[in-house]
Amino acid sequence: MALTSRERVRRAAVKLFATKGFHGTGIRDLAQAAKLSSASLYHYMGTKEQLLAEIMLDCLQRLLDAAARELDGVDDPVERIGRLVTLHVTTHARQPNETRVVDNHVDVLSPRARRAVVDVRDTYEQLWSDAIDDGLRSGVFATTQPAATRIALLEMCNGVARWYSPRGPLTLEQLAAHYVQLAHRALGVPDMRR
Amino acid sequence: MALTSRERVRRAAVKLFATKGFHGTGIRDLAQAAKLSSASLYHYMGTKEQLLAEIMLDCLQRLLDAAARELDGVDDPVERIGRLVTLHVTTHARQPNETRVVDNHVDVLSPRARRAVVDVRDTYEQLWSDAIDDGLRSGVFATTQPAATRIALLEMCNGVARWYSPRGPLTLEQLAAHYVQLAHRALGVPDMRR
Amino acid sequence: MALTSRERVRRAAVKLFATKGFHGTGIRDLAQAAKLSSASLYHYMGTKEQLLAEIMLDCLQRLLDAAARELDGVDDPVERIGRLVTLHVTTHARQPNETRVVDNHVDVLSPRARRAVVDVRDTYEQLWSDAIDDGLRSGVFATTQPAATRIALLEMCNGVARWYSPRGPLTLEQLAAHYVQLAHRALGVPDMRR
Amino acid sequence: MALTSRERVRRAAVKLFATKGFHGTGIRDLAQAAKLSSASLYHYMGTKEQLLAEIMLDCLQRLLDAAARELDGVDDPVERIGRLVTLHVTTHARQPNETRVVDNHVDVLSPRARRAVVDVRDTYEQLWSDAIDDGLRSGVFATTQPAATRIALLEMCNGVARWYSPRGPLTLEQLAAHYVQLAHRALGVPDMRR
DNA sequence: CATGAATGAGCATTCATTCAT
DNA sequence: TATGAATGAATGCTCATTCAT
Missing domain, CATH: 1.10.10.60 (Homeodomain-like)
Structure with missing residues (x-):
């Protein structure tokens, strides 16, 4: 069609x-x-820049919405991080172009548009922060640098858009599962939990 | 001066x-x-592009040289990965501009220049591969996806150039130490080793 | 209009x-x-050079077409040379700019465009060669250097674009007639023929 | 040396x-x-343009001097035109670059420099005019358009610089001799004189 | 809905020339 | 005598954008 x-x-x-x-x-x-x-x-x-801003906002909003849906009713921090990583990685693997645009073009935007984009992104990243904080509080995560770890994990997951190919050795499911493992390890989730 | x-x-x-x-x-x-x-x-x-290519090649070559120096005489894979991560993260934190140029501009280059840059980068990444393979062989690392893990770690470390500030809560040493921990965890190094 | x-x-x-x-x-x-x-x-x-090439090809092609029309059905070599000279001189007098562009800019062209231009020019000059050869064969022309004479005549006629002015003492008809005389004399056409 | x-x-x-x-x-x-x-x-x-002007003036002056030397003591117009043609053609064949610079760059010069160059050129061309006028007066030349003929002959001879090669079929002597013949024919010199 | 025509501003690069050394 | 460094002005060409049709 x-x-x-x-x-x-x-x-x-x-x-x-x-x-x-x-x-x-x-x-x-x-x-x-x-x-x-x-x-x-x-x-x-509108202008070329408006087109960019719309794309970025749109993609970010959809990611945020999807994340909210994924987390709905899920309490366990380990599971929540797992779902966030899976969604993030899957999205980056499936829509590498969209996510590369979102991840690499913040600096291009005018202050007003940047503000809007960064706001949505911050809301989204707060979901990660909250999950990590919960896990730490409940003792299932163990890290002395939760903030740095969150950023490191996000950067790691963003990278997927730069290299993953469905024609490579990993299926989407394997890819996501591996990244979940990496995240859990990074957060110090005890092996028996995995 | x-x-x-x-x-x-x-x-x-x-x-x-x-x-x-x-x-x-x-x-x-x-x-x-x-x-x-x-x-x-x-x-x-020469041209603007040649200037870019020279900068990229230069920075990569210096990173490669420094890595070779760091690894000289070091056999333990855990230590080798630790040194690679420390060097990589430190370089990205200290020279965020240089490393962002190197990490984000490969696609801009003409085929000939890209080839040269990618060759050096591949040589450098081989040091990571070798260390990981050694650790797996000796049983000190545990992962079913060494290749994906290597890329994930590299992306994670590259990200440092995008967010780390010496004026933030982490000193360079703390930053590097944390990333070493993340890498070791990602590779499944048993806790007692750390 | x-x-x-x-x-x-x-x-x-x-x-x-x-x-x-x-x-x-x-x-x-x-x-x-x-x-x-x-x-x-x-x-x-397209580019400035393409503009030049188009102009040159176009003018040459129109000259070639006009020459073919002039010669159509004309057998007598004396008459044929007369018509070629008349056309050539008239064209150079009427369109001095076009012809100066054509005559002086071959070296500026890139190899590919030059090839195309030179091909048309060679086809055109072949008409002169053929007429001269015919005249020699039939004995109405007398020269030991037909090739040099052809070039000399062409250069002589090209020169018209550099100096002729319709506001000068010569009408176009007088100019053409005189150049025909010069050509016939150069080719050794007996006086009684003229 | x-x-x-x-x-x-x-x-x-x-x-x-x-x-x-x-x-x-x-x-x-x-x-x-x-x-x-x-x-x-x-x-x-001096400037690029001064360099050009000096070259042009120099070459023209040398041609003028050589012509004066050639004509010294020669009275017969047929012989004078013969010597002028020989000198002109020989010079253009031997020094095609110099003569092409002189013949094609008058328009490039600033008014002042152009004036100087054109003055020398006019003096030189006057030698041709005088010879032609003498020949007409004495009846050995026959043309109704002496001015047009002079220009036509000069253009014809200038052309030599554009095509003659010493590696071609004509020696310098043969070339010059042929052009003298062309000039004499153009001026209507009776055959017996040649 | 679609575009050919149009442009002011800007692009990377080269120009002829100067000057301190 | 020779040149590296420097530049204002110009080069051919492309930019994102507008608008009449």
């Missing part, structure tokens, strides 16, 4: 911003990839 | 490429930061 | 390339003469 | 201006060809 022009623009932008960077992507590249004239592009977007 | 113009160009490029990206950095930005006219820039560099 | 922008670009290029040379003509000169911004120029041309 | 730097600059300029044109030749091309730095070039020349 044919995509709408609007959707074609969006997909073209995601792919190109991810692979060539925002500044490395010209409006003409976008137009060509979306099979539109560069003038027509402007029926479906 | 005054810097040479050449050095000023280099430092300006590192800072700007790191913060604004290669395509986001104009030759005029570079000139202004180096306190030179844009024409004079070309006494100290 | 108003010219199209495309045509204005073409005419501006012909005039400027002819008078200031290809390298002496800047893109901004072209834009100003075509009453367009320098950016708009690029809607109507 | 080694050339002086001054002479190397001169020769480099002649070769490059002839083949790539004045505007197509950069100061760096000149420097490289003269095996000097571009700054050092300025010890041996």
Whole structure:
């Protein structure tokens, strides 16, 4: 089924911003990839930067929503971190372009747009912080640097978008399971729990 | 003591490429930061891309050399990984701009330059692979996914350049020690060893 | 009637390339003469060199076509040379800019474009060679150096673009008639034939 | 024997201006060809344009002097034209670069320099005019367009610099002899005179 | 809904030239 | 005599964006 022009623009932008960077992507590249004239592009977007900001906000919001759904009703911190890692890694593996755009383009945004993006991201990362804090409080996690560990884990998981290929030796499930193990180990979850 | 113009160009490029990206950095930005006219820039560099490639190769080579020095005479895989992590993290914390340029700009390079850069990077990463393989063979490491773990650890350590600040709560030593712990845990080093 | 922008670009290029040379003509000169911004120029041309190549090929092709038409059904070599000279001289007198561009810019072209231009030019000059050879065979021409004579005549006729003015003492018809006489004399056509 | 730097600059300029044109030749091309730095070039020349003007004036003056020497004591117009053609053609064949610079760069010069060059050229061409007028007066030449014929002959002879090669089928002597024949025929010199 | 035409501003790079050494 | 360093101005060309149709 044919995509709408609007959707074609969006997909073209995601792919190109991810692979060539925002500044490395010209409006003409976008137009060509979306099979539109560069003038027509402007029926479906504001400025190039607004297009970027929309993509970033959108992806982040969807991640946040999905995370909230995953965590709904789950109390065990080990399980919660496991679900966050699984979701994060899976998302980065399945949508490497979207996530690379989100993860690498914060600095490009104007202050106003950056604020909005960072706010959503902070809300999302708070889910990680909360889970880690809970685990520490309950004694199931053991680390002296919860903040650094959280960031380290997030960076580690973000990296998946840069290297994972479904055509490689790992299935998505294996990949996610391995990263969950890495996270649990990093947080000092005792072996018997795993 | 005054810097040479050449050095000023280099430092300006590192800072700007790191913060604004290669395509986001104009030759005029570079000139202004180096306190030179844009024409004079070309006494100290080839093209903008060649400048980038030189910086990347240079930084990678220095990292590789330092790693070789660190590992010299060290046999214990636990210690070797510890030293690699310490060096990697310390370098990323001390020279966040250099390392961000190296870690984020491979795709910008022309095929020829990319080849050269990737070759050095592969040689460096082989040091990690070797240490991990040794640890697995000797039974001190325990993981079913050595390759994925190596990449995950590298990404995790690279991330340091994106967030660590010496003005934050962690000293360089604490930071490095924590990342060594994370790496050892990720590789399944038994607690008594740590 | 108003010219199209495309045509204005073409005419501006012909005039400027002819008078200031290809390298002496800047893109901004072209834009100003075509009453367009320098950016708009690029809607109507590829690169500056492609614009040159198109002009050259076009003019040469039109000369070749016209020559073929002139010679159609004409057998007498004296008459054929007369018609070639008349056409060549008339063209150079009427379109001095076009012909100066064609005659003086072969060396500027890239190898590929030069090849294309030289091919058409060679085809055209072959018409002269054939006429001269025929005249020699039939005994109506007398020269020991047909090749040198052909080139000499062509250079002589090309020169017209450099000096002839319709405001001078010679009408186009007188000019052409005189050059025909010069050509016939050069080829040793007996006086009674003229 | 080694050339002086001054002479190397001169020769480099002649070769490059002839083949790539004045505007197509950069100061760096000149420097490289003269095996000097571009700054050092300025010890041996004024501006690029002055260098061009000096070359042109010099070559023209030498041609004029040589012509005066050739004509000294020669009264017969047929012989005079013969000597002028021989000298002109020989010079263009032997020094194609010098003559191409002289013949094709008048338009590049500033008004003042152009004036000086054109003055010498006019003096030289006057020698041709005088010879032709004499021949007409004495009845040995027959043409209704002496001015056009003179220009046509000059253009024809200038052309030699564009095509003649000593490695081709014609020796210099044969070339000159043929052009003398062409000139005599163009001027209507009766066959018995030749 | 779509685009050809248009542009001011900007791009990386090169220009001819100067000057202190 | 020679040049490395330096530059303001210019180079050919592309940028993101607008607008009339």
